[in-house]
Amino acid sequence: MCHYDGVNDNSVAVDECANGSEVDLGVGQTLQVRLPENRVTGYRWVLEEAGAPACALIGDTYQASDEALGQGGDHEWRFQATQSGVGTIRFAYGRPWEQGKSAARTFTLRVRVNPG
Numbered sequence: 001m002c003h004y005d006g007v008n009d010n011s012v013a014v015d016e017c018a019n020g021s022e023v024d025l026g027v028g029q030t031l032q033v034r035l036p037e038n039r040v041t042g043y044r045w046v047l048e049e050a051g052a053p054a055c056a057l058i059g060d061t062y063q064a065s066d067e068a069l070g071q072g073g074d075h076e077w078r079f080q081a082t083q084s085g086v087g088t089i090r091f092a093y094g095r096p097w098e099q100g101k102s103a104a105r106t107f108t109l110r111v112r113v114n115p116g
Helices: none
Strands: 004-008 011-014 022-026 030-037 044-050 055-064 073-081 085-094 105-114
Touching: 011 022, 030 044, 030 055, 030 085, 030 105, 044 055, 044 073, 073 105
Parallel strands: 011 030, 022 105
Antiparallel strands: 004 011, 030 073, 044 085, 055 073, 085 105
């Protein structure tokens, strides 16, 4: 299921369907990125780029599914648009102990921050 909308006047939320796209924010707005993650299998999203200099990471949380054991859940990151400009948010999905192996999946979002 794709999700891309304004949560409220000060926040925008995107999910995996926004991969490869661009989002426009105003200085001070918050961006929420939510990606499915199955920690039971050892796979985790690793933040490789946090949108600097236009954005900064302000928090992340993981919510396990309420369904059957082993179903995974959602990992959510919150970024603050700190200054006008352009930045890239990039994640890689893999197992941390598998060094040198390509990521199973990647997620990239270009962020354009406009003056207040």
